[in-house]
Amino acid sequence: MVSTMPPVLDPVRLPYLLVFGGVTLACFGLATVLARQQTAAGERELTALFVAIGCWNACSVGLLLVPRQFAVRPLFAGSLLMAIVVSVVWLRFAQVYCGQDPLPIPGRRYLVIGALMAALVLPITNSLHGLVWTDITVQYRYNIPVFLAERGPAHHVLTGASYLFTFASVRCLAIRFWNARITRPAILSVLVGFGLSISANLLPVVSDLLIEYPPAVTAGGGAFGAFGVLVAVRSDLSGTVSIARRSVFDTLADPAVVVDTGGHVLAANEAFVQTFGDPTTGEPFTATNPGLARQLDADAIDRQTVQVDGEDDATHYSVIASPVGVDGTRGRSLVFRDISDLRSATRRLERQNEHLDELAYSAAHNLRNPLGVIDGYAGMIRSELDDVDDPSFDRDRVQGHVDKVAANSQRMEEIVTDLLCVTHASKADGEREWVSLGALAEAAMDAVNGVENLRLTVAEDGEVRSNPEQFEMLLSTLVRASRDRSGDEQVSVRLTASEDGFVFEDDAESIDEQDAEVFLSYGYATKYPGTGLGLAVARMLATSHEWEIDIDGSYDGLRVVVSGAAVRPATDTRS
Missing domain, CATH: 3.30.565.10 (Histidine kinase-like ATPase, C-terminal domain)
Known part of the structure; x- marks a missing residue:
């Protein structure tokens, strides 16, 4: 017997609604915030990613709120389409943010376009060929109707394509985040989110869920992974510069260090480590390099000169301070150029x-x-x-x-x-x-x-x-x-x-x-x-x-x- 309680207030249905509804609102909210401050490489794509994941989770909310036969097929089709769209946006974001192609295979562009077109057309025309799902049946669990989709070969192919795109993107991002030490903790969020997305296909096997369609369950894990990427991007070396500029920072021959507005070390390139020692990330610059900090005016925008005494003679450096982020709201980069020979x-x-x-x-x-x-x-x-x-x-x-x-x-x-x-x-x-x-x-x-x-x-x-x-x-x-x-x-x-x-x-x-x-x-x-x-x-x-x-x-x-x-x-x- 079907419960007479309103679906939203159903104690069994309510946790699902809170999870998927909360994730939907959070994704749209984050997308709105990012859209207003698109200053970093990839932030436009990251905004689109949160919008897509929000729509993806909205399909899951729809399956819970409208358990009717006429609504199930469009919502199933929407979940599959948004799963493909999210994986493609992942791919685009990783390409822009990392400055390289995450999926360097021949015909990659045609593969992506083909997957998108198939995810759009095949579910709509499924009644003609039955390649996406062969049948949709209803079961009652805890007196609540649960719709089950018998998946067809096209569904498995599209799911595999989405995982291929997502895996390539996550791999590219993980390498990028690992190379920038400040973002290494965010790798865990990305990997956990990706793991949750994959494990969603196994959940119906080990647990009785109100939503049995894997793409609809996977949406929550996708949101978790995207949030981890957001954390990593916003805490990266500057948070508002392109990958090209970060690459210049890493390979710069002159010593360079980035500090936040509180004077804490965010990153230092290899030249700085070899010249002045390896500063501890997160520690105050005044503590890691007190000799340099004493000679620098943290708020100055003009060139400054510091002197480092050596065993034989002193070395003089010209220091160029540049704001990091919009109006220097994220910190300051300091580049040290040896001018001893010039002096x-x-x-x-x-x-x-x-x-x-x-x-x-x-x-x-x-x-x-x-x-x-x-x-x-x-x-x-x-x-x-x-x-x-x-x-x-x-x-x-x-x-x-x-x-x-x-x-x-x-x-x-x-x-x-x-x-x-x-x-x-x-x-x-x-x-x-x-x-x-x-x-x-x-x-x-x-x-x-x-x-x-x-x-x-x-x-x-x-x-x-x-x-x-x-x-x-x-x-x-x-x-x-x-x-x-x-x-x-x-x-x-x-x-x-x-x-x-x-x-x-x-x-x-x-x-x-x-x-x-x-x-x-x-x-x-x-x-x-x-x-x-x-x-x-x-x-x-x-x-x-x-x-x-x-x-x-x-x-x-x-x-x-x-x-x-x-x-x-x-x-x-x-x-």
Whole structure:
């Protein structure tokens, strides 16, 4: 006997209605929310998925609310159609979200279209061929009518197609979620939902249900799996960026980390792990990387710079902070770019520019001196030539004037040569290589004129990592300083390699201790012989290598110490 109680209030029917009705309302509600904020790859397809699952569950609700023969066949047909539609939307969502085809088989598109058309046409025309179900009978359980469908071959084929599409999608999503560690817990929801969908076909065998048609029961499991995907998508690395951008994040050569609005670590790429260590996902960034966090302004949008101290020297990083999600509501991504080489090159260029400015000023000053001397002696020569017929004409005095003009002309030539060499060296390729100290010293001696009275000795040879052209000019400048102070005397020049540089010594005119630092400055030419540029050129070339150069004023002669260089024994054959 059929119960006289209203179907909705029937205590046996009510739990089914609560489950399927609740899932239906939840799916439509989630679809409405997603439709208003479609900012991530796949969210449009995910919205369609919840709509399809909602319609699928609505068919189950209809079977419970309208247990009448005229309504059963359309609702059965609708359940089968929506099962196929849901599996196809799953496939599309996985393709868009993961950026790859979940079902890479030949003719995939025709297979999908064929399954959809068959699910639409075959149930409608079933009365003509009976391929979907052969008969629909009624049984009474707990005094409630239950309709049973005798399934045909087309039903099994369509069910298999839906499971094929769904399995391919779930597999693709599971791999994607596993690769992003923050979404790994959501894999359980996806797999459980998929498992519930499959097990629905077995439920009628092991339990007496009010709905015996498997596609109608499967709808609940499909909703559970879709909700798990929603959780995974919304908690992914950024939640609002495409899979292409996430792939860039994972493969970015620069260290990168994503934190939420509360400062908790969401993800870090491999470069960040190798550079700064593996931060614990979910922990505050201030706890996992306190040294970096202290130097960063979490709310700043401009580039920031952080310094990481190492064993030998510090590494500097430029940090680019970008909002994650709409208006940064989900957090912030931080990309760290190593700018140590750039900072070093910038400082080197700044020093070179300062030195070149000083050099230009000094050269102008020093060129005026010999020009003034030449001009003065030229006037004296003209005056003497006016009296050439005078008995008091002194040819030797005129010759002395000519020698002064020639000497100052030579001095100007050397100043111009220094200017050209320094300018050329400052523009030379900055690549460095291992060069022999002794070999470059010999080349420097050959490059300087008038060094016949200098005797070079390499007390201890070595190889220095440097720019060969600039290094040879540095040594040439030191050799010229020895020549200018030697006069006509024999002078010994000695070079000795040290652990971090080399030492240049001569026994020519001594440098007063109070003048040691000044001797390295531009324009100091009045007290000691030279061009006026002198060792200031050597200082510029040394600092371009980031070396230190000093003069030992207590030495009897000239003693120049260069340090901060990379040196190895001359017998070392390493490349």
